[in-house]
Each structure stands twice: as structure tokens, then as C-alpha cells.
Amino acid sequence: MGIAERKHRQKQALRERILDAARRIVVREGFAALSMRKIADAIEYSPATLYLHFASRDDIARALCEEGYAQLLATFVPLVQIADPAERLKALGRAYVAFGVQHPETYRLIFMEDPSYTGAALGGAAAGAGQDGGNGGDTSANAGTGGSTASRSNADDDPGDAALHIMIDALDELRAAGRLSASVASMESAVWAEALWASLHGIVALNLTCPVFPSAPLETLVGVTLDAWLGAPQPVAAGASKSAAARGKKTVARRHSEPAESTDPAPEPATKRKAAGP
Numbered sequence: 001m002g003i004a005e006r007k008h009r010q011k012q013a014l015r016e017r018i019l020d021a022a023r024r025i026v027v028r029e030g031f032a033a034l035s036m037r038k039i040a041d042a043i044e045y046s047p048a049t050l051y052l053h054f055a056s057r058d059d060i061a062r063a064l065c066e067e068g069y070a071q072l073l074a075t076f077v078p079l080v081q082i083a084d085p086a087e088r089l090k091a092l093g094r095a096y097v098a099f100g101v102q103h104p105e106t107y108r109l110i111f112m113e114d115p116s117y118t119g120a121a122l123g124g125a126a127a128g129a130g131q132d133g134g135n136g137g138d139t140s141a142n143a144g145t146g147g148s149t150a151s152r153s154n155a156d157d158d159p160g161d162a163a164l165h166i167m168i169d170a171l172d173e174l175r176a177a178g179r180l181s182a183s184v185a186s187m188e189s190a191v192w193a194e195a196l197w198a199s200l201h202g203i204v205a206l207n208l209t210c211p212v213f214p215s216a217p218l219e220t221l222v223g224v225t226l227d228a229w230l231g232a233p234q235p236v237a238a239g240a241s242k243s244a245a246a247r248g249k250k251t252v253a254r255r256h257s258e259p260a261e262s263t264d265p266a267p268e269p270a271t272k273r274k275a276a277g278p
Contacts, residue, residue: 015053017043019067022060027105031113034061058116061109065117068103068110069160075099076166085173090226092167093200097222100204107204110160167193199225 021042025034036057040047054060075095082088100107110117168189174180175189184192203221206214214221 011053014045014049018050018053018060019063023064023067026064026109030105031061031109036060058114061114062117064106065110066159068106069158069163071103071106072096072099072110073159073163073166076163080166085170085177086179086230089167089170089174089196089230092170093196093226093229094222096197096200097203097207097218100201101207101218104208108208111201112205112208164193164197167196196229199229 018039021039022034025038025042034057036047036050039060040050050060054063075098076092079088079091079095082091100111171180171189171192175185200222203218203225207218
């Protein structure tokens with residue numbers, strides 16, 4: 001191993017130590033407690049050393065957000081192989097809510113803190129899909145491919161983009177199969193996906209911040225929401241399972257690296273909360 005390579009590895013190792021310490025602070029004490037000095041104390045380095053790797057606390061927060069999006073994407077990728085796009089979207093919705101409830105501090109950081117952290121990750125996906133015209137009313141073969149090469153390239157590079165595009169791809173398949181109502185079919189794919197995402201986020205946010213409302217079990221709320229959006233299950237066309245398997249392989253191939261495992265403490269199941277009125 002040459003000197004340059006050894007120095008690079010040492011730099012990367014220290015960078016990971018900084019992020020590990022920051023992650024533990026956020027999980028244990030919340031994002032507000034995160035500071036450069038506290039991180040430096042945790043790894044027994046001077047604060048000045050941290051600035052050799054990260055320009056600010058915000059840079060560290062953004063790096064943690066990227067890890068959080070990668071974790072969310074990792075929960076989505078196996079579900080891409082579900083053949084029926086409506087059932088795939090329902091599975092994605094359930095996975096999204098489960099991720100937020102099981103990793104509350106990570107979820108708060110990437111969706112409920114400084115909006116610049118979330119905007120940097122998801123803004124590109126929505127903009128790219130909007131430029132495609134959302135395939136509104138298009139039932140051609142391209143309607144099920146999930147958008148243009150440019151927007152797909154953005155999604156390949158960012159886990160937040162990729163997670164949103166998995167939802168958009170399933171919607172485009174429903175559109176291509178003529179399984180959307182006229183009002184929904186005329187809507188841009190990005191708008192539809194964002195609206196569904198926003199509904200799921202509302203469920204998670206209330207679960208994390210308002211334990212007495214809603215009083216219905218979490219699984220019931222998620223099920224009612226997804227059925228309202230997507231309706232009853234539909235029969236799967238012959239050969240669809242093979243297409244889903246191929247789609248899953250392509251999605252996995254696009255990922256550049258495996259996401260870090262979350263260290264968020266596991267909360268008590270939401271269904272065990274006391275059912276009290278708001």
C-alpha cells in the first residue's frame with residue numbers, strides 16, 4: 001500500500017468515526033444536541049480536526065441525511081419485484097411508515113428538521129419527473145419506464161431521488177395499463193407520488209409527535225389510507241412476475257453502495273399505545 005492510499009484510508013476512517021459519533025448523539029439526544037465540539041469530545045479530537053473533513057455541523061447533518069435516505073431506499077428495493085404495481089405501491093407505503101416509526105430520530109432528521117436537508121435530496125427527483133410531463137395521459141410503452149434518461153440519472157445518484165422514482169415507476173405502470181381514473185390519469189406522476197408520500201408522512205409525523213391521536217391502530221390507518229388511494233387488489237397479468245424480477249435486478253444494480261445500518265433504538269410498537277381520544 002502506497003503512502004497516498006494509506007493517507008486516503010486514514011482520512012476516510014476518521015470521517016466515518018465523525019459520522020458514527022454524530023449519529024449516536026442524534027439518536028440518543030436528538031438533532032438539537034448535535035455540535036462540532038460535542039462530536040470532537042466523543043472521538044477525542046480537537047474541533048479543528050473535524051473542520052478538515054466537514055465545513056460545518058450542517059455538512060455533517062446532510063451526510064447523516066444521505067445515510068437515512070439510503071436506509072429508506074434499502075427497504076424499498078426488495079419490494080420492486082412485486083408484480084402488481086398497485087400492490088407494490090401499497091407495500092412501499094407500509095414500508096415507508098414502518099421505517100419512520102422504527103427509526104424515529106433518523107426520520108426526524110431527514111424529514112422534520114431543517115428543510116434544506118430534505119430539499120437537497122428530493123428536489124431533484126420531483127423536478128426531473130415534472131420535466132417529463134409526468135406521462136400524463138400517455139399510455140405508450142414509455143409510460144411504464146419511469147421517466148427520461150436525465151431524471152433517471154439523477155435518481156441513480158441519490159437515494160432520496162431513487163426512492164421517490166420507485167413510486168413514480170409503479171404509478172406509470174398503472175397508467176400504462178389503464179388502471180387510473182380519469183382525474184388521476186391527467187395528473188403529473190410526480191404530483192401524484194408526492195401527494196401519496198405526503199399522506200404517509202402525515203401518519204408518521206403524528207405517530208412521532210402526538211401519541212394520543214389518531215387513536216386507531218397504526219396498521220389500520222395505513223391500510224385505510226392506501227386502500228383509499230389505490231383501491232382493491234387487481235389480478236396480475238401473465239408474465240408480470242418475470243418483469244418484476246428483472247426490474248428488481250436493475251434497481252439493485254443502480255445502487256452504488258450498501259447503506260449503513262440504522263442505530264436508532266427500536267420503539268415500542270405503535271399498536272401498543274393507549275387508544276385515547278385527541
